[in-house]
Amino acid sequence: MRHLLSTEDLDKAEAIRILDTAEEMAAVSEREVKKLPVLRGRTVVNLFFEDSTRTRISFEAAAKRLSADVINFAAKGSSVSKGESLKDTAQTLEAMGADAVVIRHWASGAPARLATSDWIDAAVVNAGDGTHEHPTQALLDAFTMRRNWARVNGTGSAGTDLAGMKVAVVGDVLHSRVARSNLWLLRTLGADVTLVAPPTLLPVGVEHWPCTVSYDLDETLAGGPDAVMMLRVQGERMNAAFFPSTREYSRRWGFDDRRLAALDAAGAKETIIMHPGPMNRGLEISAAAADSPRSTVLQQVRNGVSVRMAALYLLLSGDSTPAAPTQEATR
Amino acid sequence: MNTSGTVSPQSSRVVLAEADIDRALTRIAHEILESNKGSKDLVLLGIPRRGFPLARRLAAKIEAADGSVKADDITGQLDVTMFRDDLKRQPTRAPLPTQLPSSGIDDKVVVLVDDVLYSGRTIRAALDALVDLGRPRIVRLAVLVDRGHRELPIRADHVGKNLPTSSVEKVRVRLAETDARDGAPVNEVVIEDWSA
Amino acid sequence: MSTAPETSAAYLIRGAAIGGGDRTDLLVRDGIIAETGTGVSASGAEVIDADGLVALPGLVDLHTHLREPGREDAETVETGSRAAALGGYTAVHAMANSSPVADTAGVVEQVFTLGQKAGWTDVRPVGAVTVGLAGERLAELGAMADSRARVRVFSDDGMCVHDPILMRRALEYVKAFDGVIAQHAQEPRLTDGAQMNEGAVSAVLGMTGWPAVAEESIIARDVLLAQHVDSRLHVCHVSTAGSVEIIRWAKQRGIKVTAEVTPHHLWLTDELVRSYDPVYKVNPPLRTDEDVKALRAGLADGTIDIVGTDHAPHPSEAKECEWAQAAMGMTGLETALSVVQHTMVESGLVGWDDVARVMSTAPAGIGQLAGHGQPLETGSAANITLVDPAARWQVDPQRMATKGRNSPFAGRELPGRVVATFYRGHPTVLDGALNTPLTSEGA
Numbered sequence: 025m026r027h028l029l030s031t032e033d034l035d036k037a038e039a040i041r042i043l044d045t046a047e048e049m050a051a052v053s054e055r056e057v058k059k060l061p062v063l064r065g066r067t068v069v070n071l072f073f074e075d076s077t078r079t080r081i082s083f084e085a086a087a088k089r090l091s092a093d094v095i096n097f098a099a100k101g102s103s104v105s106k107g108e109s110l111k112d113t114a115q116t117l118e119a120m121g122a123d124a125v126v127i128r129h130w131a132s133g134a135p136a137r138l139a140t141s142d143w144i145d146a147a148v149v150n151a152g153d154g155t156h157e158h159p160t161q162a163l164l165d166a167f168t169m170r171r172n173w174a175r176v177n178g179t180g181s182a183g184t185d186l187a188g189m190k191v192a193v194v195g196d197v198l199h200s201r202v203a204r205s206n207l208w209l210l211r212t213l214g215a216d217v218t219l220v221a222p223p224t225l226l227p228v229g230v231e232h233w234p235c236t237v238s239y240d241l242d243e244t245l246a247g248g249p250d251a252v253m254m255l256r257v258q259g260e261r262m263n264a265a266f267f268p269s270t271r272e273y274s275r276r277w278g279f280d281d282r283r284l285a286a287l288d289a290a291g292a293k294e295t296i297i298m299h300p301g302p303m304n305r306g307l308e309i310s311a312a313a314a315d316s317p318r319s320t321v322l323q324q325v326r327n328g329v330s331v332r333m334a335a336l337y338l339l340l341s342g343d344s345t346p347a348a349p350t351q352e353a354t355r
Numbered sequence: 356m357n358t359s360g361t362v363s364p365q366s367s368r369v370v371l372a373e374a375d376i377d378r379a380l381t382r383i384a385h386e387i388l389e390s391n392k393g394s395k396d397l398v399l400l401g402i403p404r405r406g407f408p409l410a411r412r413l414a415a416k417i418e419a420a421d422g423s424v425k426a427d428d429i430t431g432q433l434d435v436t437m438f439r440d441d442l443k444r445q446p447t448r449a450p451l452p453t454q455l456p457s458s459g460i461d462d463k464v465v466v467l468v469d470d471v472l473y474s475g476r477t478i479r480a481a482l483d484a485l486v487d488l489g490r491p492r493i494v495r496l497a498v499l500v501d502r503g504h505r506e507l508p509i510r511a512d513h514v515g516k517n518l519p520t521s522s523v524e525k526v527r528v529r530l531a532e533t534d535a536r537d538g539a540p541v542n543e544v545v546i547e548d549w550s551a
Numbered sequence: 552m553s554t555a556p557e558t559s560a561a562y563l564i565r566g567a568a569i570g571g572g573d574r575t576d577l578l579v580r581d582g583i584i585a586e587t588g589t590g591v592s593a594s595g596a597e598v599i600d601a602d603g604l605v606a607l608p609g610l611v612d613l614h615t616h617l618r619e620p621g622r623e624d625a626e627t628v629e630t631g632s633r634a635a636a637l638g639g640y641t642a643v644h645a646m647a648n649s650s651p652v653a654d655t656a657g658v659v660e661q662v663f664t665l666g667q668k669a670g671w672t673d674v675r676p677v678g679a680v681t682v683g684l685a686g687e688r689l690a691e692l693g694a695m696a697d698s699r700a701r702v703r704v705f706s707d708d709g710m711c712v713h714d715p716i717l718m719r720r721a722l723e724y725v726k727a728f729d730g731v732i733a734q735h736a737q738e739p740r741l742t743d744g745a746q747m748n749e750g751a752v753s754a755v756l757g758m759t760g761w762p763a764v765a766e767e768s769i770i771a772r773d774v775l776l777a778q779h780v781d782s783r784l785h786v787c788h789v790s791t792a793g794s795v796e797i798i799r800w801a802k803q804r805g806i807k808v809t810a811e812v813t814p815h816h817l818w819l820t821d822e823l824v825r826s827y828d829p830v831y832k833v834n835p836p837l838r839t840d841e842d843v844k845a846l847r848a849g850l851a852d853g854t855i856d857i858v859g860t861d862h863a864p865h866p867s868e869a870k871e872c873e874w875a876q877a878a879m880g881m882t883g884l885e886t887a888l889s890v891v892q893h894t895m896v897e898s899g900l901v902g903w904d905d906v907a908r909v910m911s912t913a914p915a916g917i918g919q920l921a922g923h924g925q926p927l928e929t930g931s932a933a934n935i936t937l938v939d940p941a942a943r944w945q946v947d948p949q950r951m952a953t954k955g956r957n958s959p960f961a962g963r964e965l966p967g968r969v970v971a972t973f974y975r976g977h978p979t980v981l982d983g984a985l986n987t988p989l990t991s992e993g994a
């Protein structure tokens with residue numbers, strides 16, 4: 025793996041390798057010494073063109089637990105906003121010896137642009153680009169689901185996929201990089217995905233996606249999904265007439281107390297409720313749902329560090345030149 | 356992973372057969388008990404991949420000889436991948452689980468178990484990994500084969516067989532738990548000659 | 552031969568296949584085709600062996616961005632018209648979205664004069680429809696028509712004349728001097744923030760879509776307006792299958808509409824956007840394979856009248872950036888003929904006589920351009936393009952005459968090479984390389 029740009033181009037073996045590695049990283053995070061020497065002397069740059077304290081902190085913790093040096097470059101309010109181009113910024117980071125660039129950008133495709141240009145040699149990790157993808161979020165979601173799915177099935181999670189799992193992704197799919205990354209990864213891992221959204225918040229072309237599309241959350245919940253992922257809804261979408269009011273939105277597509285009670289009544293004991301955060305309590309998810317034992321919100325945050333450690337480790341530790349015939353490891 | 360493919364060694368010969376391996380492990384198990392004056396505080400940590408099954412076999416023999424310990428309670432696996440000094444020279448390796456016995460390793464007598472001792476770099480990594488997990492009272496090293504060519508000041512406390520080798524030779528350990536030949540499990544140690 | 556830019560020199564083009572047909576000799580003298588036939592006597596004329604070459608009337612582009620005045624870092628009239636000559640063009644129409652906008656007689660005359668001074672090709676300015684392309688009030692269309700530049704084509708290209716009442720007035724007004732409104736059909740509200748064609752690919756890439764309906768709804772409105780006021784409408788860079796259908800319907804009803812397609816829309820699709828390389832960012836956006844097929848069929852059956860390059864050079868920094876930040880547009884003058892050969896001729900959809908029609912005769916007619924697009928006969932103006940259809944070449948933007956390096960065909964092998972371009976009897980291109988411009992004294 026040279027870069028981590030999307031889950032669309034991640035094959036199953038690679039995805040499982042990342043998740044399995046994350047399991048080992050999670051074990052490290054439970055130890056007294058939560059640090060590994062593996063990226064000692066390597067430099068990871070967090071290049072954020074868009075504010076996201078959560079994602080930045082998660083990557084920073086991941087890099088530091090692997091002993092990397094971390095440079096945070098908030099491109100907002102810096103020379104970048106004064107007209108310095110992505111190319112100039114990339115070349116600056118290259119000159120500073122960055123080994124990996126974790127990039128968050130408001131423009132879809134900016135990480136891919138960085139990775140495919142000759143501006144910089146570093147490994148590129150997409151930390152969310154526009155409305156395109158957010159692969160580490162999808163990986164941490166899959167990691168969280170896999171642990172729960174393995175627990176339900178009474179197995180260990182290492183090496184397993186999500187075959188047979190039913191996942192509903194609910195909300196603003198149109199503007200959601202999380203939804204896209206999740207869909208590709210969940211399909212690769214064998215889960216069945218249903219997207220639930222108002223028709224205005226689904227992209228034209230969604231009919232080509234490998235999933236079921238529904239406008240009716242109650243019907244989807246009645247089908248007994250194993251995981252329900254609520255997407256963040258931005259209030260400003262209302263002004264652009266994607267839906268008439270937040271009240272109507274939350275009545276039709278919000279995970280409210282009534283729907284929580286319906287899940288309980290239906291005996292769907294193991295169904296988990298997920299949210300990538302930050303949550304709009306009372307809009308797409310009620311406080312009771314967010315704080316219920318079904319909620320995996322905090323697990324997701326915790327797992328985020330492990331998954332990002334795994335990604336950085338797999339990107340930076342090995343020989344990046346094409347695989348040479350491997351000699352037996354020096355013992 | 357070996358890229359066997361079409362290339363094959365000049366020649367290969369079996370240096371330890373199944374019975375030889377078993378005898379060597381029995382002897383090591385007794386040496387361990389002897390030097391520890393019993394099984395008290397013993398923990399056997401195998402280094403993946405083949406060190407772990409060897410540790411299990413040793414623990415079983417210790418249980419058989421001593422009786423006061425359960426093999427499963429004193430065996431664990433110690434992954435050293437992320438402590439290696441050659442990560443940059445190798446294709447990326449996914450780490451394997453580290454599993455310690457429930458007793459932990461603090462103040463224990465930890466015996467590291469591996470199949471082949473060569474440069475000593477794996478053991479160096481294992482010692483670093485161990486430090487992050489706890490503070491054993493004593494750390495010892497048991498290996499099935501010592502083939503020489505050390506690059507670090509490291510030696511084994513218990514050796515199944517000393518095998519003088521040249522650096523163009525490869526030592527292959529095949530164990531029933533991890534390896535098969537023509538679909539059948541096999542237990543043997545082979546020296547392959549890879550000189551041109 | 553390059554050391555003798557004698558404007559009074561005579562050239563005998565020996566054995567060219569006119570419009571791909573019979574082999575004919577063409578004697579070029581005093582700016583006209585003096586004699587045609589077989590075995591024409593050289594009598595002191597420089598002989599150009601045109602064995603195996605196709606002769607076309609000099610190409611006419613109705614849609615070129617020369618960027619001057621205002622963006623001379625992107626292109627100048629000089630560099631753009633050199634590129635035009637190399638591409639086989641003897642006339643180009645310079646779009647109005649310069650800075651200042653070509654919305655007054657003064658600006659169009661300036662561009663016209665720069666073109667004459669350069670001497671590589673006729674440069675016909677296109678006048679803006681509205682002041683500053685702002686879509687609010689009509690520019691002085693009559694003054695531009697009456698100026699030395701004799702503007703006949705008016706367009707806010709880059710912007711759509713989206714206000715229906717303004718579009719109606721423009722269509723009506725230009726009837727006074729037989730002008731034509733060339734519409735950039737893009738409904739602005741439906742394309743707010745749009746980055747690429749809206750469809751399967753935009754859904755995956757997470758880019759704001761540019762729906763086909765945003766183009767088609769404007770075309771549908773405009774053909775009905777043109778019918779209502781009985782005026783001439785030209786539709787720039789048609790890009791969707793639906794647009795082709797609407798135009799076909801309009802033509803069947805006798806509406807005076809003409810339509811244009813770009814070389815890139817005849818070939819490239821939005822699948823290329825998956826690379827996120829902004830060299831593929833263009834307005835209108837690259838569409839789907841189905842659209843490409845419909846555009847080719849429309850050009851072949853005459854629904855689409857012409858190929859216009861929409862040559863849009865940009866400085867490298869405008870493309871070496873994030874997709875969303877990048878400028879829209881592609882260069883096209885130096886690849887257009889080859890792309891048309893590849894997509895239309897080699898696919899068997901049209902012959903070389905059709906190429907002459909869609910790249911010279913028809914655009915000259917729409918632009919009311921005297922002396923261009925004439926049949927290669929005795930007495931015609933000597934605007935001639937000689938093409939070697941058997942040649943193949945690899946596109947290298949670094950070696951182009953345009954300042955723009957933003958060719959979407961970079962690295963591709965294309966068929967056909969312009970061997971010579973005669974502009975009013977003077978070879979601006981010989982042996983596939985720039986020769987000399989036509990000096991104003993000789994014009």
